[in-house]
Amino acid sequence: MSGFSNDLLAGKSILVTGAGKGIGRACALLAAQSGAHVIAVARTHADLASLQQLAPQNIEIWEDDVTNDSFIQRVRKLSKLDGLVNNVGINRVAPILEQEEQDLDDVVDINIKSMYRTAKAAAAKMTVSGGAIVNMSSQMGFVGSPNRTLYCMSKHAVEGLSKAMAVELAEKRIRVNTVAPTFVLTPLTEPMFENPEFKKFVYEMIPMKSLASTDDVANACVFLLSKLSAMITGTCIKVDGGWTAR
Known part of the structure; x- marks a missing residue:
């Protein structure tokens, strides 16, 4: 159960991409429970x-694809948009010497290009009254990891994009952060x-010896919204859980 007030986001219109499953679904539901009007985007109607x-x-x-014009x-x-959880992303796990060229294109198109285009479109709607954008990053946006060169590359890009947007859009009262x-x-x-x-590898890297839940991530996103x-x-x-603090 959420610890947030059920009117924390009252009157706000929040767009959540990748809302059908996992983190995006948890973000959409928590934002709705916090009083927002939520536009939930995913490709699967069910x-x-x-x-x-x-x-x-x-x-x-x-029911839409974020890569579509x-x-x-x-x-x-x-007519109104106050917040965005820019959550769509993919991974292609393989040693760098075995990565296919199509994997590179797919990760760049989804994790970087579509995130940039969605954030840009959302920001254009927030220039009058301000707003908040949360771009979904990863611990891999701060470290490297075996077999995840494409994912690490893309999430480092998300961090750079978000910082640049935050600096540029601050005067328009648009805040941009990552989770x-x-x-x-x-x-x-x-x-x-x-x-x-x-x-064993994952748990040894996390000082708290625990995985995150989708609610853990949603709590951070709603706070930033x-x-x-x-x-x-x-x-x-x-x-x-302390992974990047080592």
Whole structure:
């Protein structure tokens, strides 16, 4: 259960991409429970429909692909937008010498290009009354890791993009921050932890000896969307259990 007031985001319109599953779903639901009108974006209708049922008065669903020009135009046509959780991302795990050229294109297109375009479109709607953008980063935006060169590259780019946006847009009262989770236990990551060697590596890297939950990440995102973080911009909340502190 959320510790936030149910009117923390009252009157706010919040766009959440990648809202069908995992972190995005948790962010959309928590923002709705905090009083926001949430526009939840994902490609799978069933995921969106089940999410909407949890807070039907507060959640609007868009079945769309963030890489499409039509999605960007839809954002630009919004009459009001106060916040964005820019959450869509992918990973391609492989040793660098075995990475396919298509993997490079896919990661750049989703993790960097689509994030930039979505943030730009959202910022254009916030220039009059201000707003808050939360770009989803990762602990891998601060460190390197075996077999994750593409992901690390893309998340370092997210950190640079967010800092630059924060500096440029501050005078327009638009705050831009990132949230950087460690590994989060979801249905997609659970099979990874069936590998004892991988599980040992991850837990040895986290001083708290625990994985993050989707709620842990959503709490950080809603904080950054809210007035509680009114003087916070150009920085990152690391939800990493201490991984990057080593």
